[in-house]
Amino acid sequence: MNAPPLSPQMTARAAVELLTLGDELLDGRTADGNTLRVARALETLGLSLNRRTTFRDDRVAIAQAFQDVSRRADLCIVSGGLGPTTDDVTVAAMALAADVELVFDQAQWDRIVARFAPQTPPENNRRQARIPVGATALSSDVGTAPGLYLELGGCTFFLLPGVPDELQWHLDHHVVPMLAVHLAQLGLVRKRPTIYLRCVGIGESALAQRIEALPNLAWVEIGYRAGELDLELSLRGDDPEEVERFAQAVEAVGAGYVIGRGRAGLAERVVEAFRGRGLTFGAAESCTGGLLGATLTGVPGASDVFRGGIVAYANEAKTALLGVKPALLAEHGAVSETCARAMAEGARRLLKVDIAVSITGIAGPGGGTAEKPVGTVCIGVAGPHGVASVVTTHLRGARERVRQQSVARALEAARRAVLSLPILESET
Amino acid sequence: MNAPPLSPQMTARAAVELLTLGDELLDGRTADGNTLRVARALETLGLSLNRRTTFRDDRVAIAQAFQDVSRRADLCIVSGGLGPTTDDVTVAAMALAADVELVFDQAQWDRIVARFAPQTPPENNRRQARIPVGATALSSDVGTAPGLYLELGGCTFFLLPGVPDELQWHLDHHVVPMLAVHLAQLGLVRKRPTIYLRCVGIGESALAQRIEALPNLAWVEIGYRAGELDLELSLRGDDPEEVERFAQAVEAVGAGYVIGRGRAGLAERVVEAFRGRGLTFGAAESCTGGLLGATLTGVPGASDVFRGGIVAYANEAKTALLGVKPALLAEHGAVSETCARAMAEGARRLLKVDIAVSITGIAGPGGGTAEKPVGTVCIGVAGPHGVASVVTTHLRGARERVRQQSVARALEAARRAVLSLPILESET
Missing domain, CATH: 3.90.950.20 (CinA-like)
Structure with a gap:
């Protein structure tokens, strides 16, 4: 696997943006779950999003956004608009932004044909095999839409499908491994020591209040994720011992509510205990x-x-x-x-x-x-x-x-x- | 209730944007459900979002965004960052963007004090009673955060809390009624005839395929909202008879799956039938x-x-x-x-x-x-x-x-x- 052409200054302080594209995200049809998927994938690398912008299926507006983002970000994840219909304008918008032609990628078309076999893909699926000159296609084992990446104005763009399962597959199989290779080449160990604590019976703000009263440990970053049943707390830092000390302090102030370490949810823990x-x-x-x-x-x-x-x-x-x-x-x-x-x-x-x-x-x-x-x-x-x-x-x-x-x-x-x-x- | 100072050209083609603010929306902690809430509220007025942008809790970046939006939009809904903590920078960012001072609004503070009674509100809740000069506070019956609205560069901004229940309350009790008054004053009947159909046992794409085979009725707009149990179809147009004819055609091609009209969900309909x-x-x-x-x-x-x-x-x-x-x-x-x-x-x-x-x-x-x-x-x-x-x-x-x-x-x-x-x- 080759690392994408990322700029060497892309470090923990890199400017990372997300563009989510599609009318359905703005007209009340679809709730956007992809931001969470992208944010969590980036988090495993120590990267985080600065900004997310959502556009309608408008080729010119999206092309303009690609150019704007390229001026201020090092990395941009783009989701949506890679399907076979005329609503799907993301690739064409990128060609417009980069001022390059679209070319037919025979290898991607072969994959699409194989995926449809023994049926023949409809003619409009050919759109999905066209990629901008200078871009590299990212093959997918799920769905017909290949992803792609390319560099524009010093910013690396990953164009990924908006279907949640397909997006997740691309994140897991292409984006995260490629970025990890890149970051390792720069000598940046991106994975920071993290301890997860699972809490029940206490709200985010009540727990935050107790934690904020602890001696300030500015080098441990605290994340809260409230689920239907329980609350996941993530503690992340640079020094594993500091994170461990802080976790113990949280376990002490959250006594009775912190039910254990690790990412398993309450229901799973109950099944496991029984x-x-x-x-x-x-x-x-x-x-x-x-x-x-x-x-x-x-x-x-x-x-x-x-x-x-x-x-x-x-x-x-x-x-x-x-x-x-x-x-x-x-x-x-x-x-x-x-x-x-x-x-x-x-x-x-x-x-x-x-x-x-x-x-x-x-x-x-x-x-x-x-x-x-x-x-x-x-x-x-x-x-x-x-x-x-x-x-x-x-x-x-x-x-x-x-x-x-x-x-x-x-x-x-x-x-x-x-x-x-x-x-x-x-x-x- | 007074209508907000909306520009008279704000019609169905108005440029409407949404800004959702908060670190938690970008770091994988919180899924954004507020976009759906805002989109659906606007839809009842015949308005729709052009763009949504999400920023971290960064006062200068948000102030810059307010100025940018004011140059291209007629209306902007803003959610998040109205809480009592130092992370909550939305109001200060608006004062910065508009280059005005923040003033203490005694009436809002009295409401906050009443809400905490018989306890005394913590000192940092006083932040929630400060509003930019020229803005109007929007009182809330839920939560302590008042909303507010003001005009900046020809664009009307509504600043609303990000807590889902509080946001919904402001949409229902302030934003939608105020915009409806405004639109009515312009002589624009915004509400377009809409028929909702509730479907069970058929997926969005299978139903869409059947509907796409119908004679083309380009003037009826079709929306799909898939829930856990059922699927809501909305048919919206300008001519009620056209919408009715199209609804009947959909009921015919969806026979056995379309279980009724209106917005009640399947479980509600079962309780009602029994x-x-x-x-x-x-x-x-x-x-x-x-x-x-x-x-x-x-x-x-x-x-x-x-x-x-x-x-x-x-x-x-x-x-x-x-x-x-x-x-x-x-x-x-x-x-x-x-x-x-x-x-x-x-x-x-x-x-x-x-x-x-x-x-x-x-x-x-x-x-x-x-x-x-x-x-x-x-x-x-x-x-x-x-x-x-x-x-x-x-x-x-x-x-x-x-x-x-x-x-x-x-x-x-x-x-x-x-x-x-x-x-x-x-x-x-």
Whole structure:
């Protein structure tokens, strides 16, 4: 593999830009997930984006943008507009910007023909085999669109397809390896030591506040990525020992919320914890309506530990299926620790599992009272020695957020029961 | 409400830009969902974005961008950087671009103080009450950050918070109403006749292919929005009769997949169909692990119709909970129409509901065989007169996609059972 013609001054301080192209990104049709893909690929090299610009499928405007970017950036990733239709103008715009002709690349056309075999590609796919003079095609194993790279005005451009899977393939197989070669040739070790911490039950700003109170470690860079269930913290620096010291300090101020190192998500960790001890998992859900089971079974291989669940949304279902006594419901209400306890025990018995977890709460927007406002959620865990834990938590946010956080708390409660750890504190 | 100082030439052909600001949008932390929110809000006025640019929290670079945009656009929406921390530089950048001072707005500060009551806002929240001379603050009922608008070089800028809920609130309560007033004052009826069609069980490209074969109606604009469960098609034109004729043509070529008009999603329509007939719903799930119940209960008010569900992930759970006979499982396998039938009947009996729906399939990545490849899913519906339908479908895509599409098919099967419509064809 040859390194692209990058300028030798392209270092950690390089100016890197992203252009995402296509009407669909501006008219409310498509959410742009490609920026994340590109940013994360660059991050592995210690590079980061300065700017992203999105244009409609307008050849002249895009050509102008290529020229503008070439004056201020060292590297530019471009996504979109490499398809076979007349909307796809990226390559033509680059030829216009560079003031060169498009030439037919027989090798790329052969790949496209092979991809369609035994059918013949439609005539308009020939467009995808045309590349600007001076550019190098980047073959793809996914999709028909080749990528390409070329140098314009001292800036290296990678033109990549906008289809997410195809873009990712090009990033993984061409862009990152080529840039790594280039950076290594410059004697720049780009990969910086990084520690990832996974956190549950605490928001980004609350955690940031605790971290900001730590002694200033300006040489450790902190990144936050909030997911539906949990929060990933990345700590990156130049000195591995500094990063390690800082990680330990974060683990201390985030005690009870930092659940481990590495990039595995909460649901994966739960499956792993159960699998490691040969234990089985069952669910009893009310306000989450099945989301706990759906989340856990989103992990491939969850069948090793997950047996099933009871979704007892209506009170009659809590009684008929889980054996929650009507008198209990009448006295304490469905959203109560007593009910959560009875649901977990009922599910454990019925599903014949080692550990069953229950969720009952008020997800909103309706159903809240002064005593039990929207966001009140009770979570119970029943294990081989009876009820292992039952806790009431008060969650903030809209219905879906309350449901997701309920699932996160329930999964974490199950994980702690398996690991015999103290249960998660209530919301701070 | 006063209309903002928009230039009179701002029409359907107005140049509209979006600036999204914040390091987190460029370093791989946060996916940008705000572009969709802004694009969809503008669409209701017949306006669309020409360009979107994203910058880091860099006051001078952002000020430069404001000046550049003011030279080429009539309207610019800006999101992000209005928070109370030093990263939040948007307002200061605007003061720099306009070469004006920041002044303290007592009314906005009073609102912030009221919002924190009975606590006192931290001192750094005072930053949020400072606005550039010549700008007008836009109060918010959600979050502490006021928005603001001002005119710079003939372009109207709206500066809005980047927190999604707060941005949406400002769009709904300030930006769209103000622009509507302005456009009406210019005598421009901005709202173009639009028909929305909701489709299930067909992909965007397959539907597009059918629609492209229709007689060319260049004056009807077609938009596709693929969701997790369904696909929204928007047909927009200038002449309501043309749009209506085209909608009928699409309904004809999409027969069996177009499930209705309007913007309500599939899950909402299912709840509505059951509620309208006073019927109750129950679920029996295997490979979806609870996702059917979770999806239905994502609709506020689902408790009117949804009683509960059984997640029988392991075969023993299918037998113990739903009464699926071990001999049936041994002979036909868990992924079979016979099993789907037994699961639906078992759930209907157990949950005492009018209609129960079952899903059993192979979501992948493992578990496929030559006879039953990954994506094979059986869906059963049991009603008051026995089994109403049972169907095997072959779904494409990764695990999560197969699970989502299984839920979509099951919900649509339930809706059709309630409406006594023919069941959805298998995948095309």
